[in-house]
Amino acid sequence: MVETYIPKFLDEALEIVSKRDSLLFAGGSDLMIKNKSWTGDLNITKPTVFIADIPELKEIFIEDNTLYIGACATIDEIMESDIVPRYVKDVVETMASPAIRNTATLGGNICNSSPVADSLPLLYASESSLVLEKKGSSRIVDIADFITSPGRNIIEGDEILTKIILPLNNFNKILFKKVGTRNSIALAKLSFMGMADVDENNNEIKDIRLSFGAVAPTIVKNKHIEQEIISYKKLDEEKISTIINKYASLIVPITDQRSDKEYRKEVALRLLESFLKSLC
Ligand SMILES: Cc1cc2nc3c(=O)[nH]c(=O)nc-3n(C[C@H](O)[C@H](O)[C@H](O)COP(=O)(O)OP(=O)(O)OC[C@H]3O[C@@H](n4cnc5c(N)ncnc54)[C@H](O)[C@@H]3O)c2cc1C
Incomplete structure (x- = not known):
């Protein structure tokens, strides 16, 4: 017993x-x-x-x-x-x-x-x-x-x-995406959380947080890249592509019964791109 x-x-x-x-x-x-x-x-x-x-x-x-x-x-x-x-x-x-x-x-x-x-x-x-x-x-x-x-x-x-x-920060742009076989009752193939505080007067990025689930042994979040984005203040195509390349080296998924590593990486980076473009 x-x-x-x-x-x-x-x-x-x-x-x-x-x-x-x-x-x-x-x-x-x-x-x-x-x-x-x-x-x-x-x-x-x-x-x-x-x-x-x-x-x-x-x-x-x-x-x-x-x-x-x-x-x-x-x-x-x-x-x-x-x-x-x-x-x-x-x-x-x-x-x-x-x-x-x-x-x-x-x-x-x-x-x-x-x-x-x-x-x-x-x-x-x-x-x-x-x-x-x-x-x-x-x-x-x-x-x-x-x-x-x-x-x-x-x-x-x-x-x-x-x-x-x-x-509780003042984030006014938030995107959470859980990519799974169904919306719920399914474990994530991958997930993405983007949160940003964008100045509504001049569209400058004052703060940003980016994290990715199920694409590495632990959650991917990188303070240095976030600081770099804040230092840009505004994003354009070239800066977005630089940022995506930086995250590409941190996103190292595995293939398992839920998904394969290529799909996980591709979708994670596309979600990142879509969130960053929404801040432009
Ligand atoms: C059918 C099914 C579907 C699921 N779907 C999802 C899903 O979509 N997304 C998802 O994220 N998870 C999912 N889960 C996993 C699970 O439901 C969650 O991880 C849940 O939040 C675990 O909480 P719990 O209270 O049941 O933890 P428990 O099973 O009670 O504990 C989990 C572990 O944490 C330890 N623990 C618990 N509380 C404490 C504490 N306060 N201090 C220290 N140690 C502690 C326990 O000792 C144990 O090691 C699913 C599980 C099932 C069975």
């Missing part, structure tokens, strides 16, 4: 994980797949801590122009929140199916750390950070430093991801 814990509060959960090498179970939508044996039974052997209903992990609020989302807020709860901006909802509502969105959490999507996770291009582009808590201390890490390779991240066994910190 696997030991199971259903802590009511965060302190209690942190106490348990500080003492036992355990498995955190939020919505379970990734865990149920990963731990299914060939007979269909669940094959979990570690003490399991159910964290989905801990109130501190479900809070969603805005403070100082920053959106805080509790790690165990479900995708449905994020979609139904009155304070979550539309562009955030547009991203999460492409995930899975209504039944899965009802239990799947944002924290689980991040901690599963798949390069195809739908929330990640948005979180990278927004330069979000994560609050990792353990008994007696906490640390804040940038999302880009959290995920190290497919399925791997830097969270320690006695830590819980408690909050996602998403800065």
Whole structure:
């Protein structure tokens, strides 16, 4: 029999994980797949801590122009929140199916750390950070430093991801595209998030963020290229082609059952081109 814990509060959960090498179970939508044996039974052997209903992990609020989302807020709860901006909802509502969105959490999507996770291009582009808590201390890490390779991240066994910190910038041009076999209930072949703040008086680019999912071992986002675009202020055909060439060397997809590498690269770069042209 696997030991199971259903802590009511965060302190209690942190106490348990500080003492036992355990498995955190939020919505379970990734865990149920990963731990299914060939007979269909669940094959979990570690003490399991159910964290989905801990109130501190479900809070969603805005403070100082920053959106805080509790790690165990479900995708449905994020979609139904009155304070979550539309562009955030547009991203999460492409995930899975209504039944899965009802239990799947944002924290689980991040901690599963798949390069195809739908929330990640948005979180990278927004330069979000994560609050990792353990008994007696906490640390804040940038999302880009959290995920190290497919399925791997830097969270320690006695830590819980408690909050996602998403800065709310004044982006007035936003494009999110998840390219999949269907609009939802399909994992992404690739995804693209472009966000820019363009001055409405003179059309100059004041800020820009570009990220790509499922085209490299981790999400592709490059601050140097973004800064270069900002320094141009305005784009033309030649500058756009220079930028596309720079991203072409960072986009190194693989071929798998969902798509092939040539298609992924071509479409990712076309989405980039289309977004950059929309800023001209
Ligand atoms: C049919 C189906 C369709 C899907 N479609 C999509 C899709 O379209 N897009 C997409 O991105 N994903 C999809 N997924 C994957 C999955 O639903 C998401 O990744 C989901 O957000 C995971 O959240 P969860 O709460 O269920 O995580 P869980 O399965 O509970 O946990 C996932 C991992 O994160 C760890 N974890 C969870 N919460 C925490 C925390 N707070 N602190 C530390 N570690 C934690 C767990 O220990 C585990 O290792 C799909 C899954 C299924 C089964």
